[in-house]
Amino acid sequence: MISAIFMTTMPAITVNNLTKKFNNFAAVDGISFAVEERECFGLLGPNGAGKTTTINILATLLPLTAGSATVAGFDVCKQKNQVRQSIGIVFQEPALDSRLTGRENLEFHAMMYGIDRLTRQKRIKALLELVELSEKADVLVRNYSGGMKRRLEIARGLIHRPRVLFLDEPTLGLDSQTRRLIWNYIKRLNKESDVTIILTTHYMEEADDFCDRIAIIDHGKIVTMDTPANLKAALGPQASLEDVFIKYTGNTIRNIEEREKIW
Amino acid sequence: MVELLAIYVLWKREIIKLFREKERIIGSVAMPLMFLTFLGFGFSQASLPGVKAGISYIVFLVPGMIGMNMLFGSMFSGISVLWDKEFGFLKEIMVAPVSRISIALGRIAGGATTGIIQGLLLFGLSFFFGFGFSESFSLSRIIAGIILMLVFMVLIAISFLSVGLSFASNMRDAQGFELIINFVMFPLFFLSGAVSPITNLPPWLQFLAYLNPLTYGVDGLRRSLIGSSMFSLQFDLFICLAAAIALTSLAAFFFDRSSSV
Numbered sequence: 101m102i103s104a105i106f107m108t109t110m111p112a113i114t115v116n117n118l119t120k121k122f123n124n125f126a127a128v129d130g131i132s133f134a135v136e137e138r139e140c141f142g143l144l145g146p147n148g149a150g151k152t153t154t155i156n157i158l159a160t161l162l163p164l165t166a167g168s169a170t171v172a173g174f175d176v177c178k179q180k181n182q183v184r185q186s187i188g189i190v191f192q193e194p195a196l197d198s199r200l201t202g203r204e205n206l207e208f209h210a211m212m213y214g215i216d217r218l219t220r221q222k223r224i225k226a227l228l229e230l231v232e233l234s235e236k237a238d239v240l241v242r243n244y245s246g247g248m249k250r251r252l253e254i255a256r257g258l259i260h261r262p263r264v265l266f267l268d269e270p271t272l273g274l275d276s277q278t279r280r281l282i283w284n285y286i287k288r289l290n291k292e293s294d295v296t297i298i299l300t301t302h303y304m305e306e307a308d309d310f311c312d313r314i315a316i317i318d319h320g321k322i323v324t325m326d327t328p329a330n331l332k333a334a335l336g337p338q339a340s341l342e343d344v345f346i347k348y349t350g351n352t353i354r355n356i357e358e359r360e361k362i363w
Numbered sequence: 364m365v366e367l368l369a370i371y372v373l374w375k376r377e378i379i380k381l382f383r384e385k386e387r388i389i390g391s392v393a394m395p396l397m398f399l400t401f402l403g404f405g406f407s408q409a410s411l412p413g414v415k416a417g418i419s420y421i422v423f424l425v426p427g428m429i430g431m432n433m434l435f436g437s438m439f440s441g442i443s444v445l446w447d448k449e450f451g452f453l454k455e456i457m458v459a460p461v462s463r464i465s466i467a468l469g470r471i472a473g474g475a476t477t478g479i480i481q482g483l484l485l486f487g488l489s490f491f492f493g494f495g496f497s498e499s500f501s502l503s504r505i506i507a508g509i510i511l512m513l514v515f516m517v518l519i520a521i522s523f524l525s526v527g528l529s530f531a532s533n534m535r536d537a538q539g540f541e542l543i544i545n546f547v548m549f550p551l552f553f554l555s556g557a558v559s560p561i562t563n564l565p566p567w568l569q570f571l572a573y574l575n576p577l578t579y580g581v582d583g584l585r586r587s588l589i590g591s592s593m594f595s596l597q598f599d600l601f602i603c604l605a606a607a608i609a610l611t612s613l614a615a616f617f618f619d620r621s622s623s624v
Contacts, residue, residue: 160459161624184460195451199380211372212459214365256455 110173112137112264112296113158117167120153120320127153129320130167135313137263140297142311144304146349150320151300152192155266158298159189172263185213188262190253192269192300194227198242202252205241206259213260220259227255228284239258247278254285258295265289267299271306279303283310308332308341317350323348369461373469374476377443381477391436391481395428397490400619402558407493413560415591421493425486426584427557429512432485433478433519434555434577435476438548440474441527448623457623467618471524471611478512478520486512497590504590511587511596518578518603523551525607525614532614532621555581562593576606 103308120128125222135141139362143151157160158171160180172186182284196205210220228234231251241249249253250270258266271279283306290297290310301307307314308328315325324331324344331344381387405423414423447453456466496505527544534540554561554568555577561569572578583599586592592599 154623157374159368161454161458162622181460181462184458187458191451191454193451194378195455197376197447197448197452199383200376204376208372208376209459212369214368214460248524257499 111135112139113141113159113169113171113298115167115169117153117164118154118157118169119165120150120157120162121165126165126242126320128157129362131317131322133268133321133322134295135294135298135326138290139312139338140286140299140310142314143298143300143317144302144305144307144314145317148311149317151157151317152268154317155189155298155300158183159187159266160184169353170217185260186261186263187266188257188264188295189251189266190257190268190270192272192361194249194253194257196249196253198243199240201238201240201250202244203228203237205252206256206340207255210259215260221352223259227258231255234282247274247281248283250274250278251285258289261293262295264296265312267297269300269302271301271303281308286310303346316345318349365460366462366465369465370469370472373456373466377440377470377473377477379448381473381480387477388481388484390454391418392432392485394435395432395485396492398431398558399424399428399489399589400482409565411559413562416537418589418591419493422495422589423585424511424558425489425492425494425583426588429482429486429516430519430577430581431552431557432482432557433516433580434523434552435548436481437474437520437523438527438544440477440524440525440538441529441531441539441544442537444470444473444528444531444618445534445540453623462620463492464615467528467611467615471521474524475517475520476529478524479516482516482520491572496588497617500590508587508590512584514600515580515583515603517589518600519577521607522576522580522603522610525610528614529617532617551577553576554578556593557581560593576602577609579603579606588617 111134115131115133117130117132118128119126119130131154143154145151153162157164158169158176160176160183161246161271164177171183174182174186176183197208200208206227207220208223210224228237231254233248233251233255236244241252244252254270271282274282286297288312311328312323313327314331317321317323328341332339332341335344335347371558376439399580406420409420411420414420421431431460444453447456512544530543534543554572554575558573561572561578565570579599583603584595586596586599
């Protein structure tokens, strides 16, 4: 009973001094943060900042070098299977079997998560409707467009009702219409179910609109973390999230400008 | 239960794709059929020492070609892991709450089924190349022989699927895998007695052949189909089973350690 109460008040994700080294290069360098249940948490940062590495560690796909992390109350090193049960993930690059149909991809996923046939059929039908792919469900995925693949992957990430959903650049390379559509699903999801969302994106307006809190990481370290409103307010009344992002991560560009001034 | 369902769906995925790409079945028997044609007809009049009198070369060759077909198909199917890695699908598999051993077993089950379908096709076609059961075989001996052939086919497939999976787990890309696999596969093939009796080899090569699990697989296939073999049926079965278990464990170990991202 006590543990049950404890569970519901526990953060969905805790990360303590997480470090990941590839040879001697620290891709993630001692970051710490916590994500509350039902929160939508954004990880922003330039390419190579360590966002995807962090997500891969939290999703049990990469071992960590130092520190610790829990997802849904489970340790990502010692309780991999429980973590895997609790999470859904949409990877940065498509991770579909293109020689299977959309429905077969969803079936495969549902069976890997041990979902029985009846529940499987019900959920797949409902999710296909949600992402508007019911009519294309029996077409081979190799004939899908980029946006259709993305929508299918989001549907797939939800079949097993994860408590935590990772979205690694869910709208990368999609047109504005599809991006809007996908953000609408995500927003509805976050409102209507208890799922905690942790996402990365390069589109600042999207992060601004949808994230409750944002962490900006650069060179494997968290440089700032707060609500989008607070981050912008700290910079001035007219500041956009893009300004905040450039302020914290724009060093390289500024250095070049300074050098040009000297010349 | 969850693990069994996962093994089943991994198996099912392979089978769906196999029947969607039937050219894969045809392609896999092309090489052994070529061997049957050129070696079989080329040496049809030759008498090889080590081949029992009264057994024609083509009859001697067919079990060897079935063994070859199982070896090549199984070793190469390790490449599917690397394609999955390349297309990102391996991450989808590896992030599922399923033990790595079940994932390896699901792949092996799918590959073994594919191999057996291909092997049976080759066996059927071999009758057009002059293969036939000995006239001394009763119907029940023929049926028993075919069942035993299936057992040996399964064991050979499992062993070399495991070898392929072990290599694939330790490699990054498909090109490198093909190179290495060719380098490993041909010695295994030539040192198995598939095309000529190993007793004709010099002693040091014979020694290597005795270390090759495929030698016992091919010998077992010959015992099943033509009733002539170097070792007893029990011995062949025992070695093939032991090799299958040992190599599957090795594959599960390497697969568990491999990285999916």
